[in-house]
Amino acid sequence: MTCDFSYHVPTQIYFGKESFHHLGAELKKYGQNVLLLYGSERLKTLPLYQTICEQTSDLNLFELGGVEPNPRHSTVNKAATLCKEKHIDVLLAVGGGSVIDCAKLTSPAAFYAGNCWDLVTGKAPMERFLPIVTIPTISGTGTDMDAFGIVSNTETLDKVPFFHPNLYPTASFCDPSQTFTVSAFQTACGAIDAFSHYLEVYFMRPNLDAHLRCMEGFMKSILHCLPIVLAKPNDYEGRASIMWASSWALSGFTFGPTKGTPFMCHWIEDEVSAKYDITHGLGLAIILPHYLDFCLNAKSAPLYAELGVNVLGLSPTSTPVEMGKKCIEALRHLFFTTCGLPQRLRDCGVAGTDKFPEMARIACRNGTMHGFVDLTQEDVISILTASF
């Protein structure tokens, strides 16, 4: 039973600074007991927290803070236990991708007696689900409108993605003004994460021209708005565009009929943040130009040329390979000059290259990555070493 693709995003999006008026009514649909998941205690000092308390004043609000970046399976287990004890009806995840991913795994874990890691590794199936409502406070991951998550096991140093069609949030409240206070560093990392979600699929060439042109539109918008919000963090429209473009990146809207591994650069970076706990978007910013450089050849160059003209606004006057180099140069300029991100893994806590072979093996799932250019484990080691 196949078709070119199926598309189904049941998430209700409330977008904008007035969206929270709908929060209480949305939560109430699912029951009385709400578990608020969040990261830093700083949330308690924000007007957003007051709004949440007001909107849930006639509900029972339970809380679990301290969800860490690259969320841990042990935290999910703690949240699942709380759900069982308190008879939680709905999860409210407030924060970045990590908090929302934590809620996503908590959703089925709340109905599972064992360790949530079993649900990620496939040892046990995900069967029942708590509804998930999200309030993203940073743009980038798109996890507020997709059915993916990623979780880390600090015992085994594994970082494993998971997916289930029932993991789409039932509702997400996307208020761009919540991201005004996100630091320039995190803003850049988030936008680069979203950009990379599009770019990696774009280079896999889904068959539909309509997909390609839309992905170009989203990428163009992210690259246009990122310098704007870095210069003016309170630019509502710029923040809104980056937020909306981020939400759509992994929803399935642009995937279409791709073959192979659509997220090669992501898979490489996941191993870096699993081993060294560095910010995902920073890892991508460092690795992406080297990955693009490694994959640039006479056969792949036309893809780069199209990206250059349609997204980066380059003049189509050079050879495709030259265009490819100009694309990489433009991205480097954005990431390292405009955004001021560090350029090398060694500057971000990666002590040496000794773990690269193992990281490459896991990124390649013990084989070869089949993408728009196939990458062997040796190739991945080369990309990581160039990024070091």
Added chain:
Amino acid sequence: MTCDFSYHVPTQIYFGKESFHHLGAELKKYGQNVLLLYGSERLKTLPLYQTICEQTSDLNLFELGGVEPNPRHSTVNKAATLCKEKHIDVLLAVGGGSVIDCAKLTSPAAFYAGNCWDLVTGKAPMERFLPIVTIPTISGTGTDMDAFGIVSNTETLDKVPFFHPNLYPTASFCDPSQTFTVSAFQTACGAIDAFSHYLEVYFMRPNLDAHLRCMEGFMKSILHCLPIVLAKPNDYEGRASIMWASSWALSGFTFGPTKGTPFMCHWIEDEVSAKYDITHGLGLAIILPHYLDFCLNAKSAPLYAELGVNVLGLSPTSTPVEMGKKCIEALRHLFFTTCGLPQRLRDCGVAGTDKFPEMARIACRNGTMHGFVDLTQEDVISILTASF
């Protein structure tokens, strides 16, 4: 209770030539009794009909054919009566926008004792709904993935749009190969309808850069693929792009925070097809260039210039007003030279201009249309007269 916008498209899309494998299972979710709505009896000669029969072999399939272009409220009343008599559980609409719109109004009419026209005019509320499954066999309207419909009353010569959030089809089976046999004329009319859905919203400037860039992508893809499928009707990828771009046009994906009347040209055309029963997309093709010409001025010209560069591939060397003229010229060339459509209303059954004042009054809802350029009833008469 407002927010910038809310977005929620619950429709499950099965896209592609193999998608019908899922049809039986999808229908069965809702019950045993299926009402197949369709237009021409030609359906019975197609492999698609065989597929439908196979997929519903263990269900009770009832049929109502003869749904006309610009579907009539009397046909909806007939379908609603059948639903009540046969205890229909789910509607299966197979055809163009007219058949699907007929199903959309039948959905609440099946639970209403009176004339379905009451539900359109607001005399009675839409309260309960039959689930709708669609198989579009022509691209353009986007009604397979939105919650809008339009219905004609041949007694009063009214053609009235309707909307309810529960009118999203629960599933749509979008197989581009079903559109291979659509005539060049209907293919062009459908694509121009979809293009106009984007263009009219684009000129209203929703606030988000991300929306604008995506709409540009979809418009670019439609204009790129239309000549391809006219030259080669079996071009699967071209048909697929036009189909997918059409589906998204009215889903809410690109609406964002617009103000005023987003569909001025559509509202004008709706009066033409209400009075003269001409193909909607043809009416748009004739009126759109005159509408754009009328609205082009020093203030609006930058919008045209942006469209010219980002969608029509024009070089940004002229003044904005000159760019605007070039945009209109490029669209005229596509509609009338490439697609070979008739250029004037008088060539399409519009006998005279005497009804234009009344049509303008209804299009303007007795007032003025507030759009990217405001249009008085006199202005609309001018546009209609230029199109005549």
